[in-house]
Amino acid sequence: MAASEAIQTISRLTPLADVLLMIDAEVKPVTPRTSDVSAAAGRALATDAMAPARPASSLALQDGWALSSDETLGAGGYSPAPLARMPPRVEAGQAMPAGTDSIAPINAVKVAGGAAEVLMPINPGEGVLAAGGDSDPAIPLRRAGERLTATDVAAFAAAGIARVTVREPRLRVLPLRGSGIITAAARLVCTDIERRGGAARFDDSGRGLGVAMAAESADAIIAIGGTGSGRNDNAVQVLAREGRLAVHGVALTPGETAAVGFVGAIPVLLLPGRLDATLAIWLIVGRRILDRLAAAKNNDGEMTEALPLARKITSTIGLAEVVPIRRNAAQAEPLASKYLPLSSLARSDGWILVPPDSEGYPVGAPVQVRSWP
Numbered sequence: 001m002a003a004s005e006a007i008q009t010i011s012r013l014t015p016l017a018d019v020l021l022m023i024d025a026e027v028k029p030v031t032p033r034t035s036d037v038s039a040a041a042g043r044a045l046a047t048d049a050m051a052p053a054r055p056a057s058s059l060a061l062q063d064g065w066a067l068s069s070d071e072t073l074g075a076g077g078y079s080p081a082p083l084a085r086m087p088p089r090v091e092a093g094q095a096m097p098a099g100t101d102s103i104a105p106i107n108a109v110k111v112a113g114g115a116a117e118v119l120m121p122i123n124p125g126e127g128v129l130a131a132g133g134d135s136d137p138a139i140p141l142r143r144a145g146e147r148l149t150a151t152d153v154a155a156f157a158a159a160g161i162a163r164v165t166v167r168e169p170r171l172r173v174l175p176l177r178g179s180g181i182i183t184a185a186a187r188l189v190c191t192d193i194e195r196r197g198g199a200a201r202f203d204d205s206g207r208g209l210g211v212a213m214a215a216e217s218a219d220a221i222i223a224i225g226g227t228g229s230g231r232n233d234n235a236v237q238v239l240a241r242e243g244r245l246a247v248h249g250v251a252l253t254p255g256e257t258a259a260v261g262f263v264g265a266i267p268v269l270l271l272p273g274r275l276d277a278t279l280a281i282w283l284i285v286g287r288r289i290l291d292r293l294a295a296a297k298n299n300d301g302e303m304t305e306a307l308p309l310a311r312k313i314t315s316t317i318g319l320a321e322v323v324p325i326r327r328n329a330a331q332a333e334p335l336a337s338k339y340l341p342l343s344s345l346a347r348s349d350g351w352i353l354v355p356p357d358s359e360g361y362p363v364g365a366p367v368q369v370r371s372w373p
Helices: 016-026 150-158 180-195 209-215 235-242 275-294 342-347
Strands: 033-036 064-067 102-104 109-112 115-118 163-167 170-175 199-202 220-224 244-248 259-263 266-271 304-308 320-328 331-334 350-354 366-370
Touching (some): 016 244, 016 259, 016 275, 064 115, 170 180, 180 220, 180 275, 209 220, 209 266, 220 275, 235 244, 235 259, 235 266, 266 275, 275 320, 275 342
Parallel strands (some): 170 199, 220 266
Antiparallel strands (some): 033 163, 064 102, 244 259, 304 366, 320 331, 320 350, 350 366
């Protein structure tokens, strides 16, 4: 084969929307499994999470006096209302005594000479957790496709849920070269996979892409490096030879040389060997693959903040663009474009995505700033 024939070249940049539609159509959810609820944070539910009615009967939410609110009508400091009987003292978490519907604070009832009077009106249900008030068995705590937060996990455990059914995709992350930048990029991707409910396996650098594809020991393969036209770049050729190359060249900057394909039904994402390009493609394309594997709904849980631009952004029509942003006096200051220096990534507070149909944004335009992994 002639040397020129062996060079990886990009015939066209596939529009980002087309890449995402292809992923949605071809990447299938992994098989669900059961998990201890304590280990389920970040995982996407495969089925609705249901809890039994809790509590089974009304409970006191605070320490105080259990009484009937009707007896307190019109009560006040200067006109206390006498109670027909001595009200029972209760503590938080204790079952409500029969015939009572509210809790009065300790200092709201005066006891003297074996008689009691209330010094203030108490509303019905005040200080009381009604039966079923913590969880209703007819209403899911979380629905299938939603990722569980640490707070969800704590609430599930408190509600008596010990195990949940989740999808936990296994992703193999493969740095194709021993470069420090590629290794750093691979570890960043692994961290984000774990945070978003996947299980990341970090392979030693230098392991061949063909070997990883043949092993088929993961639900997806993420390889970093070797996507360009350099003398030693051959990752795209390996994917085309050993599997099916679907896309080489994505209309997203940085990251234009990225590639997507499949070995059997397993998606393979090839990321460029630059930190900024790896990050941009992973955020938009890699996370989409992970979400489809987990059957996660399009609510990635990332906080966004609307801020006005401190200076304009100029972008190329037809090319989506990831731009790092620094918050500066309640404004969003763009730090770089096209190539994102390491200093810009380190100094930035988040990022924005300029869509492909935009020439950019003028000064003062509101933009949605998202957090980095």
